[in-house]
Amino acid sequence: MSGMAKAAAASPARSAKSGDGAPRGGRRADAVRNRQHVLEVAQKVFAEAGLSAPIDEIAKRAGVGIGTVYRHFPTKEALFGAILQHHMEHIASHAEALLQKADAGAAVFDLLRTMARESHQKKDFIHALGGYPSGEVKTAKKRFVAAFEALVKRAQRARELRPDVTAEDVIMLSKSVFGSAEQDESTRERRLRVLFDGLRATAGAIKTARSRTKKASG
């Protein structure tokens, strides 16, 4: 684990003409191209078949040999981790941007809706949100968690999100709307609506709803 990161920065390089910001030492042009291509194909394959997709499949669809995949990513986990990290950073940035948005409640719900839409059909990525304490991914995850918690706290201060839930509760509860491949737009929206209504419920709204079914509960 974390080996992938090493691979991206290793090799003393012939002339160390790094230049910009992209992670490429004195790598040969074809190697850089291949790495990127493998990453893209792997992303697609994992999204469709989940983490259990065989490496051979990825190599074949990327038009390279298995060896090439392994030279760029020491283990399957590293490859998956690189992709996961990418997703995580993407969503973390999104979350951070939403912190600028004025409407605190809408910000949280927008983020959840986006995640639901994007994670749709990205098998296992959501499940991987838990676990994965490895290097790069860990860092990206921390960034996301920090931003998300800020969003949640802010929405709670604004009284647009019930005060008795934690950021983790929100993520966990949303998971059910994330995965689940074959769910169309309307189904997803319907479920998000239920979830949001539950998350929005304020003391008043709750009491109102409760009184309607008082004798209930247990």
Place this chain on the structure above:
Amino acid sequence: MSGMAKAAAASPARSAKSGDGAPRGGRRADAVRNRQHVLEVAQKVFAEAGLSAPIDEIAKRAGVGIGTVYRHFPTKEALFGAILQHHMEHIASHAEALLQKADAGAAVFDLLRTMARESHQKKDFIHALGGYPSGEVKTAKKRFVAAFEALVKRAQRARELRPDVTAEDVIMLSKSVFGSAEQDESTRERRLRVLFDGLRATAGAIKTARSRTKKASG
């Protein structure tokens, strides 16, 4: 698949002295005992380690040879299926019983709460609710689905459950509170509360909540 069922009814039996209702042909006493024991241990092992638990592990913990496990259950899937079927029938009965309960809303929520409590730490069983179109399990599943849908419809007629959700929505949304191993009593309750509030939300309650964050959505 469905092979397990066959195994339970196979072998012409020496004297066919079935008698009561238990599925045992003219089986030898030790065989009956072993089958039951394997089933119990397997249940425990699968609950802890999920479907990926190796058969060897089950055999070892049951104190029998691998061959014994396979004689009773032709495939791993059949073994898992037998257990799943058992769970499914159990919960189906529970659901059916709740149909007698006067309070329609409480009935649904009680069932969900029970499922959340019981499925706690039973890895993969919930996930297996989807899929699994094989024989015996299929039948048990249908029974559960029928009862559950009746419960949902009834609660909606009683206006204790929002009218715009399907039975599947309810199950899917609940899944997030089901799995997730290390969640203590209070965490589970908290999440159920959010979920129930969302499911309970009536047109009025929803509108009320919405107006509070109108400019939101997107």
Place this chain on the structure above:
DNA sequence: TCCAAATCGGAACCTCGACTCCGTTTACGA
């Protein structure tokens, strides 16, 4: 153009876990 280092490709290797086979042991009716 030429050459060495960097890459590549993919056969071969290994591990793991489901499932099979068969010699040995056990239950139980005669």
Place this chain on the structure above:
DNA sequence: TCGTAAACGGAGTCGAGGTTCCGATTTGGA
């Protein structure tokens, strides 16, 4: 007590998929 069919145990088979290795190929500077 005996004999035999039923059960048992677990070594061995088989396939899948991750990872390694190394000869062939390609890139890029001299």
